[in-house]
Amino acid sequence: MVIGFHEQKEKGLLTLSFYVAGGFVFVALGFAIITHSSAILFDGIYSLISFFMALLTLKVANLVQMPDDDRFHFGYTAIEPTLNLFKSLIIIATCLYAVIGSVNSLLDGGNSAEYGLAIVYGAIATIGCFAISAYMKHQGSHLRSDLVGVDAHTWFVDGVLSASILIGFALAYFIEKTSYANYAPLIDPILLIILGTAILPIPGRIMLESLKEVINKAPPEAVTAVIEKKLKQTLSTVPYEHVEVRISKRGRDLYILVHIIVNESFSVATISELDDIRISCESAMREWNPSIIMDILFITDPKLAG
Helix, strand or coil: CCCCHHHHHHHHHHHHHHHHHHHHHHHHHHHHHHHCCHHHHHHHHHHHHHHHHHHHHHHHHHHCCCCCCCCCCCCCCCHHHHHHHHHHHHHHHHHHHHHHHHHHHHHCCCCCCCHHHHHHHHHHHHHHHHHHHHHHHHHCCCCCCHHHHHHHHHHHHHHHHHHHHHHHHHHHHHHCCCCCHHHHHHHHHHHHHHHHHHCCHHHHHHHHHHHHHHCCCCCCHHHHHHHHHHHHHHCCCCCEEEEEEEEEEECCEEEEEEEEEECCCCCCCCHHHHHHHHHHHHHHHHHHCCCEEEEEEEECCHHHHC
16 A cells, blocks of 8 residues: 555654653663652653663554554454553553552651762753654644644653653752751652642543544534534535434544435435535545545435434
8 A cells, every 4th residue: 555645754754752751761770770760660660661662653554544444344443542542541540559669668768869869860851752743743733633633642741740740850959958858858758749640631531532432432423413514515406305424532533424315306316416515525634634534325204324
């Protein structure tokens, strides 16, 4: 299959994410060993997960571009939300594990760290993560790719983690130089508890959205209403009693099954006339939204649309 511009751009962004994630793994784990910081170690583990997920995402990005075949009659796009669901569950599990471990560390008196070096790491990681997140979000804004979108969110979460580490260790650095220095070891576990809890809503939202696609749930009513209105505009020349529309989103594809219940005045001489209506309707809809894939059926009995 010939890879078009958008597919090449998507692969380029995901490849960039893969290599940057690999670089961050070494940086984060190296600083974690030097500084003895659990928060930086957590950030390194998060980057390690991102690295392996980026590798898997690249594979999926190749698969979803393939046409349907004997094994996958409806194509490979359903793999996209499945991967995003898996990624979100891994992130949620990592956050919960970090929070539980930090609570135990806090009960044991906290964890001392080399706060000066931790601040250096926080600054480097914060700038890097937010930069790659902003770049992927901007470059991928015109792509029909949930993979790039979720990756941009993942880098944003990592940026929030790194920014929090920077702020927390800057605070600990100054506390260590005051009469309250004995409280400084508490900063690391407290920081990790806050981080792990605060970012949970982001992968949680991705998990719920991906789950809706995996189980083939219809998009929100506000979305389906706009699609139905646009569809009926393309059928202005067709005499019908009712149009029954079923919609599901599978990764980058928006699948629409349309039952047109025609009235008695509807008449065609050949099947090709029905094909012309289908072609005209789908062309107009795909011009409006390229992600749309449609099947159109003409019926007279409303029960067949049930």
